[in-house]
Amino acid sequence: MEYKVYLFDFDYTLADSSRGIVTCFRHVLDRHGYTSPTDDDIKRTIGKTLEESFSLLTGVTDVACLAEFRREYVKEADVYMTSNTVLFPEVEGVLRRLKAGGAQLGIISTKFRYRIRELLVAKGLDDVFDLIVGGEDVSAAKPSPEGVLIALDRLHVRKEDVLYVGDSVVDAETAQAADVSFGGVTHGVTTYAELSAYPHRLIMASLEELV
Structure with missing residues (x-):
C-alpha cells in the first residue's frame, strides 16, 4: 500500500497513553466528587475533547465548569502524562x-x-x-x-x-x-x-x- x-x-x-489519561481524569473527577465513572468509561472517551469527555463522564454541561475541569486536567497531565x-x-x-x-x-x-x-x-x-x-x-x-x-x-x-x-x-x-x-x-x-x-x-x- x-x-x-x-x-x-x-x-x-x-x-x-491510557494509563496517564485515566490517572489525570481520576484525580480531577475524584477531587470534585465524581467517583462513579470507571476506568473503562474514561478510556471510551479518548479521542474526544477534554470538555466533551468531562461532560460525558459527569453529566455537567456548564461551560465554565467544564473549562475548569480542563484546566485542572492539563496541570495533572504536565506531571503524569509523558511518563505514563x-x-x-x-x-x-x-x-x-x-x-x-x-x-x-x-x-x-x-x-x-x-x-x-x-x-x-x-x-x-x-x-x-x-x-x-x-x-x-x-x-x-x-x-x-x-x-x-x-x-x-x-x-x-x-x-x-x-x-x-x-x-x-x-x-x-x-x-x-x-x-x-x-x-x-x-x-x-x-x-x-x-x-x-x-x-x-x-x-x-x-x-x-x-x-
Whole structure:
C-alpha cells in the first residue's frame, strides 16, 4: 500500500497513553466528587475533547465548569502524562520504513501539540514527522476535517494521495469528512466491526500492515 502522505491520530493509534489519561481524569473527577465513572468509561472517551469527555463522564454541561475541569486536567497531565505513555511496539519501525520510502508523515490529534512533541523527543522520533496538528491548532475538533485539511495545505498534496490512520469512530468520521482514505487500527477500545462500518481502505490489528 503506497500513499504519499500518512496522517495519524495519536492516542490509541501510535501510543497507549491510557494509563496517564485515566490517572489525570481520576484525580480531577475524584477531587470534585465524581467517583462513579470507571476506568473503562474514561478510556471510551479518548479521542474526544477534554470538555466533551468531562461532560460525558459527569453529566455537567456548564461551560465554565467544564473549562475548569480542563484546566485542572492539563496541570495533572504536565506531571503524569509523558511518563505514563508508551508507543505501540511496531510504531517506530513502521514510521521509519514509511519515511525511508519517501512518504510524508503527520499527526492530527485533539492532544496538545507540545505534549506530543515532548513524547516524540523522549522516544527519539522527533525527526520523523513533517507536521503535527494539535488541539490548539484548530477551531473545531475532530470529526471536523479542519486538522486534516490544514495538513493537506501545508504539505501541498491532493486528497487522493493521503491515508488517515486512526483507532476510533471519530477518526473514521474525520477521514470521511475530509474526503481522504481511512485506515483503522484496533489498538484501542473500538472494535473491528465498529470501524469497518465506515468507508475504509483497511482495518488493521497492527500498523505493520501499512508496510
